[in-house]
Amino acid sequence: MEIKKSSLAAIGVSFKQYPTDGKKEIAFAGKSNVGKSTLINALMNRKNLARTSSQPGKTRTINFYDADGRFYIVDVPGYGYAKAAKSDIEKWGRMTEEYLQKRKELVGIVLLIDIRHEPGENDKIMYNWLKHFGYKIIIVATKSDKINRSQIQKNINMIKKSFKMTDGIIIPFSGLNKSGRDEILDVIEREFEV
Numbered sequence: 001m002e003i004k005k006s007s008l009a010a011i012g013v014s015f016k017q018y019p020t021d022g023k024k025e026i027a028f029a030g031k032s033n034v035g036k037s038t039l040i041n042a043l044m045n046r047k048n049l050a051r052t053s054s055q056p057g058k059t060r061t062i063n064f065y066d067a068d069g070r071f072y073i074v075d076v077p078g079y080g081y082a083k084a085a086k087s088d089i090e091k092w093g094r095m096t097e098e099y100l101q102k103r104k105e106l107v108g109i110v111l112l113i114d115i116r117h118e119p120g121e122n123d124k125i126m127y128n129w130l131k132h133f134g135y136k137i138i139i140v141a142t143k144s145d146k147i148n149r150s151q152i153q154k155n156i157n158m159i160k161k162s163f164k165m166t167d168g169i170i171i172p173f174s175g176l177n178k179s180g181r182d183e184i185l186d187v188i189e190r191e192f193e194v
Helices: 036-044 086-102 121-132 149-162 181-192
Strands: 006-012 024-030 062-067 071-075 106-114 137-142 169-172
Touching: 024 036, 024 086, 024 121, 024 181, 036 062, 036 071, 036 106, 036 137, 036 181, 062 086, 086 106, 106 121, 106 181, 121 137, 137 149, 137 181, 149 169, 169 181
Parallel strands: 024 071, 024 106, 106 137, 137 169
Antiparallel strands: 006 062, 062 071
């Protein structure tokens, strides 16, 4: 699959602000600063569609990106560390949880994990929560350019073991050279039928 036309279609904090056209949605979730915006820009073939920042916690709304008029890639606020008031962080958490639990158009999740580190407690909670609710999950192991090629499979196995995965998909991705991009798009098309 190749996405030729993309745009920011909607920004919201509640259901009344979300798209109402019934297109399928795929949520991108992960720890703050794991590379969600970088991955979205790579998949959409755009440089600055999703705003990137070196500072964690920049996404504070739920952002809907239209992919060729076929489906939405949905960027939800990152979990874990963010420079913000505790009340704001809790508010983003409730907003994200409500979206993930109640959004009928949501067909699957792309969960981003930093390939360099064993998944943290927040990652495990999110993964198990998504599994509990029966979501199809694709794991993208970001920042693969930051480790030696020879370590990639070892670190993927570490992620599998940490999540106690017996099956499932983990794709390494580099924001630097876009390796993994085409595979991620093909898996999204196949697994989520978009």
